[in-house]
Amino acid sequence: MTDNEERLIELKDRVCRSIDETREKLHRLSQDIWSCPELAYQETEAHDRLVAFFTHEHGWTVDSHFKLETAFRATWRTGGDSEGTMNVGFLCEYDALPGIGHACGHNLIAEVGAAAAVGLKAALEGAQEGVPVQVTVLGTPAEEDVGGKIDLLKEGAFKGIDVVFMAHPSKEDATYLPCVAEHDVTIKYHGKTTHASSYPWRGVNALDAAVLCYNNLSVLRQQMRPDWRVHGIIKHGGLKPNIIPDYTELEYYLRTPTRAELPVLKEKAERCFRSAAVATGCTVEVEYARNQLDNILRVAELERLFERNGKTLGMDFTTDEDVLRNESGSTDFGNVTFAVPGIHPYFYIGSNALNHTPEYTVAAGDEKAQFFTLRTAKALAMTALDLLLQPEAMQRVMQEFTEVKLKDDKMSNGV
Numbered sequence: 001m002t003d004n005e006e007r008l009i010e011l012k013d014r015v016c017r018s019i020d021e022t023r024e025k026l027h028r029l030s031q032d033i034w035s036c037p038e039l040a041y042q043e044t045e046a047h048d049r050l051v052a053f054f055t056h057e058h059g060w061t062v063d064s065h066f067k068l069e070t071a072f073r074a075t076w077r078t079g080g081d082s083e084g085t086m087n088v089g090f091l092c093e094y095d096a097l098p099g100i101g102h103a104c105g106h107n108l109i110a111e112v113g114a115a116a117a118v119g120l121k122a123a124l125e126g127a128q129e130g131v132p133v134q135v136t137v138l139g140t141p142a143e144e145d146v147g148g149k150i151d152l153l154k155e156g157a158f159k160g161i162d163v164v165f166m167a168h169p170s171k172e173d174a175t176y177l178p179c180v181a182e183h184d185v186t187i188k189y190h191g192k193t194t195h196a197s198s199y200p201w202r203g204v205n206a207l208d209a210a211v212l213c214y215n216n217l218s219v220l221r222q223q224m225r226p227d228w229r230v231h232g233i234i235k236h237g238g239l240k241p242n243i244i245p246d247y248t249e250l251e252y253y254l255r256t257p258t259r260a261e262l263p264v265l266k267e268k269a270e271r272c273f274r275s276a277a278v279a280t281g282c283t284v285e286v287e288y289a290r291n292q293l294d295n296i297l298r299v300a301e302l303e304r305l306f307e308r309n310g311k312t313l314g315m316d317f318t319t320d321e322d323v324l325r326n327e328s329g330s331t332d333f334g335n336v337t338f339a340v341p342g343i344h345p346y347f348y349i350g351s352n353a354l355n356h357t358p359e360y361t362v363a364a365g366d367e368k369a370q371f372f373t374l375r376t377a378k379a380l381a382m383t384a385l386d387l388l389l390q391p392e393a394m395q396r397v398m399q400e401f402t403e404v405k406l407k408d409d410k411m412s413n414g415v
């Protein structure tokens with residue numbers, strides 16, 4: 001075994017020990033966030049708790065309200081000049097869901113990011129030969145909405161970060177689960193009210209338009225690729241049965257496995273929106289969310305390193321092809337992966353509950369989740385050490401990142 005390999009093992013042990021030594025503070029942080037669920041862009045308490053956590057941990061430079069009201073940044077760097085310093089990013093999410101609190105366990109995402117950063121810093125602080133590194137923690141709000149990470153990307157918050165890590169609670173350990181491109185859209189129909197019984201023929205029925213739109217999209221599914229998704233709700237359908245509705249509103253999520261396919265689906269969906277207006281005589285407004293979520297650009301080398309570290313800690317990565325190929329959602333982390341190589345693995349939290357259910361809310365606040373949460377943080381920090389102490393590993397990551405980006409560019413440009 002080489003000296004460097006021995007050093008890596010020692011530093012990885014130090015990461016695990018320091019995270020275990022901080023577990024009480026980390027659990028309290030996670031519990032404080034879990035017990036005060038806040039919606040996207042309204043995560044003021046969670047922001048304050050995380051800012052206070054890093055402020056009280058020595059050595060961190062903390063920027064509260066960093067580019068967004070409820071975003072933050074905490075940085076720590078080893079001494080020496082900035083030349084050759086690798087900037088390792090860890091992301092914290094902390095927004096909850098309406099009506100069911102932290103049913104996606106974002107309190108645990110925040111805890112994983114904080115724990116991994118604290119563990120990596122502790123390991124490197126004591127390293128004999130300096131390892132030039134900056135550790136950057138970014139608090140990224142509103143993942144469940146239009147995506148705070150995308151806002152932060154636009155504001156340059158990820159500039160200078162060389163590799164980025166986060167992890168998401170799930171019902172199994174997985175180095176990756178399909179994360180698809182998505183664009184949210186609101187469709188508004190405007191008609192004309194009249195008495196629905198006395199003289200309905202004088203009205204223009206916006207609810208008819210909404211129902212036709214819903215049905216148009218429902219029949220479109222037969223002609224969609226099986227891995228595309230179109231799903232939505234009628235947010236406003238009218239005021240009273242005897243008033244022909246003059247305003248209705250629908251919200252839909254349009255999803256495709258790659259960002260290159262999304263324009264194709266959007267064009268088909270828009271025909272459904274607009275034909276409902278034509279058929280009823282309504283006017284229609286189509287409003288897309290300001291941010292489109294991209295699919296995750298995968299870097300297999302990062303996933304391999306993470307899986308190797310996770311297995312040494314006892315993680316049991318799923319091999320269920322059905323899960324690995326089909327069960328998917330979207331995340332604004334996808335947009336980050338087109339700017340910075342990164343991984344977004346999933347981790348079991350001691351429950352078979354499904355995300356976005358009240359049962360998952362309970363599981364995310366259960367002390368039983370702590371062991372799995374801290375184990376995941378250790379594996380992330382250990383993977384960061386692999387890159388810091390093995391330059392050839394980071395070179396492989398960058399080479400692969402360049403290749404997959406080029407392949408995506410060609411697909412997006414129809415090459």
Ligand SMILES: NCCC[C@H](NC(=O)CCN)C(=O)O
Binds near residue numbers: 145253328329
């Ligand atoms: N409009 C954004 C929705 C994102 C949401 N993300 C997830 O559920 C991943 C876990 N937080 C989605 O519906 O996919």
